[in-house]
Amino acid sequence: MHMIDAIGYAAKHSFSRLKRHEFQREDPKEHEVVIDVMFCGVCHSDVHQVKNEWSNTIYPCMPGHEVVGRVASMGPAVQQFSMGDIVAVGCMIDSCRTCEPCRKGEENYCEGPNSWLATYNGPMVPASKAPTGDNMYGRDNTFGGYSNVLVVHEDFVIPIPGKLSPAAAAPIVCAGVTTYSPMKEWGVGPGHRVGIVGYGGLGHMATKIALALGAEVTVFSSSTEKVAELVAAGQVAVHEGDLERLAALASGFDFILSTIPEKHDVNPFVLLLKHDGVLCVVGALEPLAPVNNQAIAFQRRRVSGSLIGSIAETKEVLAFCAEHDIAPEIEIIPIQQINDAYGKVQSGEVRYRYVIDMSTLMTDDVS
Numbered sequence: 001m002h003m004i005d006a007i008g009y010a011a012k013h014s015f016s017r018l019k020r021h022e023f024q025r026e027d028p029k030e031h032e033v034v035i036d037v038m039f040c041g042v043c044h045s046d047v048h049q050v051k052n053e054w055s056n057t058i059y060p061c062m063p064g065h066e067v068v069g070r071v072a073s074m075g076p077a078v079q080q081f082s083m084g085d086i087v088a089v090g091c092m093i094d095s096c097r098t099c100e101p102c103r104k105g106e107e108n109y110c111e112g113p114n115s116w117l118a119t120y121n122g123p124m125v126p127a128s129k130a131p132t133g134d135n136m137y138g139r140d141n142t143f144g145g146y147s148n149v150l151v152v153h154e155d156f157v158i159p160i161p162g163k164l165s166p167a168a169a170a171p172i173v174c175a176g177v178t179t180y181s182p183m184k185e186w187g188v189g190p191g192h193r194v195g196i197v198g199y200g201g202l203g204h205m206a207t208k209i210a211l212a213l214g215a216e217v218t219v220f221s222s223s224t225e226k227v228a229e230l231v232a233a234g235q236v237a238v239h240e241g242d243l244e245r246l247a248a249l250a251s252g253f254d255f256i257l258s259t260i261p262e263k264h265d266v267n268p269f270v271l272l273l274k275h276d277g278v279l280c281v282v283g284a285l286e287p288l289a290p291v292n293n294q295a296i297a298f299q300r301r302r303v304s305g306s307l308i309g310s311i312a313e314t315k316e317v318l319a320f321c322a323e324h325d326i327a328p329e330i331e332i333i334p335i336q337q338i339n340d341a342y343g344k345v346q347s348g349e350v351r352y353r354y355v356i357d358m359s360t361l362m363t364d365d366v367s
């Protein structure tokens, strides 16, 4: 079989830095699209995955699931795209397509034996953990968008509305849809009081989307600096440690979205929900501090979680952002700065999303 020579940046171990990595991708099958990668967003999950913080990383690990590029070639049966189209690839590149969530267009909750195939790090459920002991996708590891080329089935390739700049569109396909999906699920709309907890890559997109949906938004952050910046810009923002302000806001919110990317205590935010209000956690994929069910039961409050978004929702949020003229605040970096960027993602210094200009791969000093 002919293969495509590819280059990217990958980590060999949990303790190693990302470095140039040469590899091969398979030629496109009938329905697959070859995408020359232009930009790739740097998601907090990339950092978790590279450092094996979810204990499931397959090495070498080449992250990147906020990918935007140009269609460079394709299999003979591709119908949805043409050469030169600007397209995106988010967190998923395939799913079982037959389970109930897949049939409902909710591939992100695929219940197939290996769940969905992630853009990097292989299937969500590896063969060793699958009930069948097999891997239906035939690929244990997958290499993501920190590379010059991707090959993806057309059903998982997403067109980008012409109004959006390709670099700014990249974070919308993870950070954007991850926050849009639960707001849509829980019916956030005009007049709703919405709280956004954490103001990083996800939080800043969530705030823009909630405002565009017509909600009244309060941001909660542990950063004094970010609270001051937001207030200066006319946004209602409260420091998480300001117990007086929190007490005054008790039972006031219809919906609260927690975007904090690590273990945290949701109890102070549960108290801010109205009767029947919903708190949804999207940032942390790990056990949280115990939740006080008295506070939940007494007002029939709901605590929930949500995982990325479907392909249909990804198309929808891109159209929504184009229509409402919203885009993430990004800083474009060369791939050579990726390891420093990871440090700044972890420390919260990033304002608010790094996007890698993948053309800089070509300027690597390989001597």
Ligand SMILES: [Zn+2]
Residues within 6 Å of the ligand: 043, 044, 045, 046, 065, 174, 175
């Ligand atoms: Zn992500």
Ligand SMILES: [Zn+2]
Residues within 6 Å of the ligand: 095, 096, 097, 098, 099, 100, 101, 102, 103, 107, 109, 110, 111, 112
């Ligand atoms: Zn499925």
